[in-house]
Amino acid sequence: MNTVDTVVIGAGHAGLAVSHLLGRAGRDHVVVERGAVAQSWRTRWDSLTLLTPRWMSRLPGWRYRGPGQEGFMPAAELVGHLEAYAASSAAPLALGREVLEVAPAGEGYRVTTTDGTWSARHVVVATGPGSRAVLPPAIHALHPGVRRVPALDYRNPESLPSGAVLVVGASASGVQIADELARSGRRVVLAVGRHTRVPRRYRGMDLSWWLDRSGRLARTIDTVADPVAARRETSLQLVGREPGDPRGTSLGLDTLQDVGVELVGRVRGADGHRIDLADDLPVSVAAAQRQLDDLLDAIDADVDASGLTREVDPADRPEPVRLGPARTSLDLGVEGFGSVVLATGLRPHHPWLRVPVTDLDGTIRQCRGRTPAAGLYVVGQRFQHRRDSATLDGARHDARDVVSHLVAGDTAAVAALEMR
Known part of the structure; x- marks a missing residue:
């Protein structure tokens, strides 16, 4: 058995940020990863890009310094960015090792993997905000001839069976996949529930x-009225496209209708080929419009108060989405649907964590990354402390909180963390 001060689980941006800070503090550690660096970004759909510009790719001691600062990294570029980050700090990586168990052992923890076991005083879980698809119960009643594809498993239009596609979910993944499928020539129906509409530029x-x-983005969880609801906010309807892209920069229900996507309400039930749909599409769209108007009004007020010279172009503010009559049912067999893509969210999944710190939904209970179990930390959860905690740009703040607590009492280590 190997002995080490800290085991970091996950070699994505959050885990590498923690590793960088642990190295700066002189702490012996290892980063255990089931695949390669940035593994989850290697297995998403082919056209995926970050939703934040390159200049927002900030990590402890590292940021993007190349051209195209206002552009958006494709997944492959982000993988290279994180590989370079790991190399820059000589991160002690143990790749290709799936964690089988994390259990209390003495004054620390035993971390068992498919290739080696570590005894550690501290463990930092940095496996991301969600790794298991949330599937609506109704979907299980679909006819077995209709392929069900969680967004995590979608790759490109050619990877789906022939025929029309029902996309369920209208947050970032759902609208991007629906747009790509429609532009490839597929007939697409999008089942829309609660969503957050925003413009790409304003x-x-x-x-x-x-x-x-x-x-x-810096708003903290202790300032919101309902932390549970805040952590369940829908992702922004955004896509990483730059000015001049012939497809446009913004992506929402209005632009999806322009490329032929049919909008319907939430999926309420299924029975074989028949899908029962709610008649709540106008309500969902109106709620998203109110949120959009509130956000842009707040930005306008900020501009006025600060004296910024950012002129208002009426075209900047999206008009309300125009809706026609929406159907309340689909017959997937009669209408030639070959697949249903489920962009219905992710939830945390830690079956190997043998420490009683998780809620029923898999979320690890924590405050600023510190769990109820001494020496066990987490980084990268949704709205962990700040609104941007789960993002590439935001995880650095929580990583610093966690490592600062981990090394508290070690004067030299604390001083090293304060270095820039």
């Missing part, structure tokens, strides 16, 4: 610039 700047500048 008053001459990317939306991310406004969210960062205004401090909205």
Whole structure:
């Protein structure tokens, strides 16, 4: 059995941020990863890009310094970015080792993997905000001839069976997949529930610039009225496209209708080939429009108060989505549907964690990354402490909180963390 001060589980951006800070503090550690560096980004759909510009790819001691700062990294580029980050700090990686168990042992933990076991005083779980698809119960009643594809398993239009496609879920993944399928020539129906509509750009700047500048991304969980609801907020309807892209920069229900996507309400039930749909599409769209207007009004007020010279172009503010009559049922067999893509969210999944710190939904209970179990930490959960905790740009703050607590009392280590 190997002995080490800290085991970090996960070699994505959050785990590598923790590793960098542990190395700076002089702490012996290992980063255990089931696959390669940035494994989850290697297995998503082919056209996926980050939703934040390259300049927001900030990690402890590292940031993107190349061209195209306002552009968006494709997944393959992000993998290279994180590989370079790991190499820059000589991160002690143990790749290709799936964690089988994390269990209390003495004054620390035993971490058992498919290739080696570690005894550690501390464990940091950095496996991401969600790794298991949330599937609506109704989907299990679908006819077995209709292929069910969680968004995690979608790769490209050619990977799906022939025929029309029902996409369930209208957050970032759902609208991007629906758009790609429609542009490939597929007939697409999008089942829309609660969603968050935003423009890609507003008053001459990317939306991310406004969210960062205004401090909205830095808002902490202790300032919100309902932390549970805040952690379940839908992802923004965004796509990583730059000005000049012939497909446009913004992506929402309006632009999906322009490329032929049919909008319907939530999936309420299924029986074989028949899908029962709610008649709540106008309600969902109106709620998203109110949120959009509130956000843009707040940005306008911020501009007025600060004296910024960002002129208002009426075209910047999206008009309300125009809706026609929406059907309340689909017959997938009669209408030639070959698959249903489920962009219905992810939830945490830690079956190997033998420590009683998880809720029923798999979320690890924590405060600023510290769990109820001494020496066990987590980084990268949704709204862990800040609104941007789960993002590439935001995890650095939680990583610093965790490592600062882990090395508390070690004067030299604390001083090293304060170095820039």
